[in-house]
Amino acid sequence: MSIELRALQSLTLWHDVHLELVHQGGDLSSRQIAILLTIYLEPPPHTVRGLAAKLKVTKPVITRALDTLGKLDLVSRRRDEADRRNVIIQRTVAGALAVERLGDTITARAKELPR
Amino acid sequence: MSIELRALQSLTLWHDVHLELVHQGGDLSSRQIAILLTIYLEPPPHTVRGLAAKLKVTKPVITRALDTLGKLDLVSRRRDEADRRNVIIQRTVAGALAVERLGDTITARAKELPR
DNA sequence: CCCGAATAATCCGGGTCCGTAACGAACGGA
DNA sequence: TCCGTTCGTTACGGACCCGGATTATTCGGG
Numbered sequence: 648m649s650i651e652l653r654a655l656q657s658l659t660l661w662h663d664v665h666l667e668l669v670h671q672g673g674d675l676s677s678r679q680i681a682i683l684l685t686i687y688l689e690p691p692p693h694t695v696r697g698l699a700a701k702l703k704v705t706k707p708v709i710t711r712a713l714d715t716l717g718k719l720d721l722v723s724r725r726r727d728e729a730d731r732r733n734v735i736i737q738r739t740v741a742g743a744l745a746v747e748r749l750g751d752t753i754t755a756r757a758k759e760l761p762r
Numbered sequence: 763m764s765i766e767l768r769a770l771q772s773l774t775l776w777h778d779v780h781l782e783l784v785h786q787g788g789d790l791s792s793r794q795i796a797i798l799l800t801i802y803l804e805p806p807p808h809t810v811r812g813l814a815a816k817l818k819v820t821k822p823v824i825t826r827a828l829d830t831l832g833k834l835d836l837v838s839r840r841r842d843e844a845d846r847r848n849v850i851i852q853r854t855v856a857g858a859l860a861v862e863r864l865g866d867t868i869t870a871r872a873k874e875l876p877r
Numbered sequence: 878c879c880c881g882a883a884t885a886a887t888c889c890g891g892g893t894c895c896g897t898a899a900c901g902a903a904c905g906g907a
Numbered sequence: 908t909c910c911g912t913t914c915g916t917t918a919c920g921g922a923c924c925c926g927g928a929t930t931a932t933t934c935g936g937g
Binding site: 694695696706707709710711730731732733734 | 913914915916917
């Protein structure tokens with residue numbers, strides 16, 4: 648398993664996947680993508696504060712992104728009972744499926760790249 | 763040069779690059795990315811009509827995206843003198859640099875993926 | 878020469894997101 | 908108990924983008 652993408656291949660991959668995302672609609676912003684993947688790739692628990700620090704954005708940005716992602720049922724929120732000031736961001740079944748689908752899309756496009 | 767990205771590696775790459783794009787600001791929408799890369803990866807000439815067909819979106823979407831990309835000096839527009847109804851979209855130095863930089867970013871992140 | 882077809886731009890109403898500031902709830906040490 | 912601190916949300920004003928309809932310009936066949 649060698650991971651060597653030359654610049655042209657990288658850009659072609661980026662182009663193809665974005666094209667497919669635009670076609671299948673429901674595209675998220677870069678920030679929303681970064682937040683969603685952080686939640687599904689990094690170990691929990693995730694908080695608003697932690698995500699804001701990791702992305703170097705303000706907390707309202709995270710809150711609003713979670714509103715949007717929550718409306719799409721890609722993530723959910725729960726109060727931390729140990730410290731009720733905190734909000735724990737949780738994964739959902741629909742979110743896991745969407746992330747998995749994105750991974751498949753990227754993998755499929757990578758396979759078809761010119762050598 | 764084998765191009766084999768497993769799903770987890772694909773997602774990690776997607777996450778890392780989006781994170782970096784958010785950090786360095788000036789993020790574009792999926793549509794704008796798709797349009798920009800189409801212009802720089804596929805052979806010219808490019809027209810509004812052609813881009814609209816390729817992306818399966820309406821022409822106003824292309825016009826507005828070109829307004830934005832033009833304001834950022836990533837592309838420029840010129841009337842086709844042979845058929846003055848057409849507009850030819852041209853590349854710019856700044857755009858070429860930005861695309862090249864994106865390619866480098868993706869390539870660099872791909873190199874650092876877990877095996 | 879004229880009129881229909883084609884092309885890109887513009888207009889309009891509506892929605893989403895941003896950054897900053899302010900707010901309410903909850904915690905914890907004095 | 909009190910008060911400063913922390914945490915997440917909400918409010919406000921502004922900027923950007925969308926979809927669909929409309930407009931202005933240009934081309935080309937009859």
